Amino acid sequence: MTSETAEPNSSLSEERLRLVVEAAPSGMIMVDELGRVVLVNSQVERMFGYSREELLGESIDLLVPSSVRAKHPCQRAGFFADPKARAMGAGRDLYGQRKDGSQLPVEIGLNPLMTDGERFVLASIVDITERKHSEALLQEKLLELQRSNEDLQQFAYVCSHDLQEPLRVISNYTQLLARRYSDKLDQDANDFIDFTVDATRRMQELINDLLLYSRVDTKGKEFVSTDCSQIVAMALANLKVAITESAAVIEFDELPIVGADSSQLLQVFQNLIGNAIKFRSDANPVITVSAEDAGKNWLFSVKDNGLGFDMKYGERIFVIFQRLHTKEMYPGSGIGLAVCKKIIERHGGSIWAESAPGKGAKFSFAMPKLAEATRVGI
Amino acid sequence: MNKRIRVLLVEDSRADARLIVEVFKEEQINVDVDIVRDGEEAMAYLYRQGQYEAAPIPHLIILDLNMPKKDGREVLAEIKSDAALSTIPVVILTTSQSEEDIQKSYKLHASCFVTKPLDLEKFVAIIRSLDSFWFKAVRFPANI
Numbered sequence: 001m002t003s004e005t006a007e008p009n010s011s012l013s014e015e016r017l018r019l020v021v022e023a024a025p026s027g028m029i030m031v032d033e034l035g036r037v038v039l040v041n042s043q044v045e046r047m048f049g050y051s052r053e054e055l056l057g058e059s060i061d062l063l064v065p066s067s068v069r070a071k072h073p074c075q076r077a078g079f080f081a082d083p084k085a086r087a088m089g090a091g092r093d094l095y096g097q098r099k100d101g102s103q104l105p106v107e108i109g110l111n112p113l114m115t116d117g118e119r120f121v122l123a124s125i126v127d128i129t130e131r132k133h134s135e136a137l138l139q140e141k142l143l144e145l146q147r148s149n150e151d152l153q154q155f156a157y158v159c160s161h162d163l164q165e166p167l168r169v170i171s172n173y174t175q176l177l178a179r180r181y182s183d184k185l186d187q188d189a190n191d192f193i194d195f196t197v198d199a200t201r202r203m204q205e206l207i208n209d210l211l212l213y214s215r216v217d218t219k220g221k222e223f224v225s226t227d228c229s230q231i232v233a234m235a236l237a238n239l240k241v242a243i244t245e246s247a248a249v250i251e252f253d254e255l256p257i258v259g260a261d262s263s264q265l266l267q268v269f270q271n272l273i274g275n276a277i278k279f280r281s282d283a284n285p286v287i288t289v290s291a292e293d294a295g296k297n298w299l300f301s302v303k304d305n306g307l308g309f310d311m312k313y314g315e316r317i318f319v320i321f322q323r324l325h326t327k328e329m330y331p332g333s334g335i336g337l338a339v340c341k342k343i344i345e346r347h348g349g350s351i352w353a354e355s356a357p358g359k360g361a362k363f364s365f366a367m368p369k370l371a372e373a374t375r376v377g378i
Numbered sequence: 379m380n381k382r383i384r385v386l387l388v389e390d391s392r393a394d395a396r397l398i399v400e401v402f403k404e405e406q407i408n409v410d411v412d413i414v415r416d417g418e419e420a421m422a423y424l425y426r427q428g429q430y431e432a433a434p435i436p437h438l439i440i441l442d443l444n445m446p447k448k449d450g451r452e453v454l455a456e457i458k459s460d461a462a463l464s465t466i467p468v469v470i471l472t473t474s475q476s477e478e479d480i481q482k483s484y485k486l487h488a489s490c491f492v493t494k495p496l497d498l499e500k501f502v503a504i505i506r507s508l509d510s511f512w513f514k515a516v517r518f519p520a521n522i
Binding site: 164167168169172173175179200201 | 391393394397400401404473494496497498499501
């Protein structure tokens with residue numbers, strides 16, 4: 001069954017080796033200096049479709065694809081010239097050849113082995129068909145993602161330029177109509193012109209908002225150490241007029257430092273605090289901005305004593321252009337929270353709201369804590 | 379001073395070109411305006427080629443950037459590299475808001491860069507300042 005020369009001398013340690021090889025989860029082949037197979041496990045049988053009997057005593061080249069078989073003896077000699085444990089063909093794609101001639105992608109680890117003065121190499125073989133498949137799939141998905149990102153950028157450009165062109169013409173000419181002919185037209189005609197002018201203005205706003213929304217990803221900046229107390233102070237400065245007019249009281253403790261795109265984080269705080277003022281009740285707005293340590297994340301919240309809303313709209317308010325009030329009551333296109341959501345998600349966090357009609361609202365978002373590496377040099 | 383001011387308007391959009399003419403009318407701005415629809419026509423006009431054999435040299439060129447065939451950037455570069463034409467002031471009037479376009483236009487010696495506004499009132503204000511500055515205050519070189 002096995003030739004004498006190929007069989008390592010029997011001993012207790014050899015029997016142990018055999019057991020270890022058999023129990024290994026990967027394919028194991030032991031080869032002598034001449035390249036003859038002296039030991040295989042059942043994984044190899046399964047992988048290559050040969051029985052143990054067919055392999056023992058045969059040249060290992062049997063399992064090497066015919067296209068590279070010629071080089072193999074030379075490479076094996078190279079290994080025995082400098083025998084140390086290493087991965088075979090690092091950086092190259094390796095394949096094995098099955099009995100039926102088909103090939104399988106493999107990863108091979110080589111280990112030199114001495115038994116009774118004879119030198120062997122023990123090869124551990126892993127079938128990486130599945131991994132190759134996942135890698136190809138991942139690559140495909142990455143390309144898909146890249147394409148869709150490019151589409152989005154293209155879309156942003158179309159919005160900013162191509163859509164605005166005809167809109168500007170409509171807007172300019174309706175205004176010219178009003179300017180030149182309003183005293184020659186009756187009230188109806190003037191109303192119709194007003195509606196058209198209004199609609200073009202609103203469309204311009206929507207286009208700008210869409211652009212703003214798509215730029216969260218396409219124009220986002222790198223994350224840097226950002227002091228949230230400073231950011232909130234900036235947001236309050238930007239909202240000064242609204243705060244004064246509504247006599248709003250805004251309280252905030254010392255807030256943490258996070259890794260963030262600071263201008264985007266400013267946008268988030270400004271939108272949330274701005275909303276808290278905008279959707280106020282009859283009482284003067286009292287708004288609390290706070291942060292708590294939640295392990296891996298910082299948990300921020302902006303709490304108000306305003307109108308609040310029914311929680312059945314809890315998800316909808318974060319969808320672009322979704323509004324809970326008429327334009328006449330509360331102006332705006334319904335972009336603010338959608339932008340907040342997109343920004344927080346870009347930072348690896350999440351945002352949600354808790355509220356009830358007449359009970360105020362609390363908007364919370366979780367942000368991953370600043371990575372240690374970025375903390376250096378604050 | 380009694381010489382009428384001649385403007386060459388290079389604008390591919392008929393609506394935009396007409397709007398400028400209409401606002402000139404609204405504001406009673408009395409200048410001669412010739413309109414060409416792309417960069418190639420503009421250069422033919424300035425070099426007095428083909429149908430433009432008898433074209434006058436304009437005092438001022440109002441130039442759009444995004445046009446078919448030869449765009450405004452190429453036209454500007456060509457005007458400013460021609461000894462005879464390079465003294466003509468060029469006002470860029472475009473929908474572009476890109477910093478790249480602004481930089482490039484000034485590098486190519488545009489006299490100024492104006493973005494077309496959506497609102498008519500703002501557009502009228504721009505035309506008014508064009509009038510009070512370029513058509514009333516500015517002195518043009520004698521060779522024009």
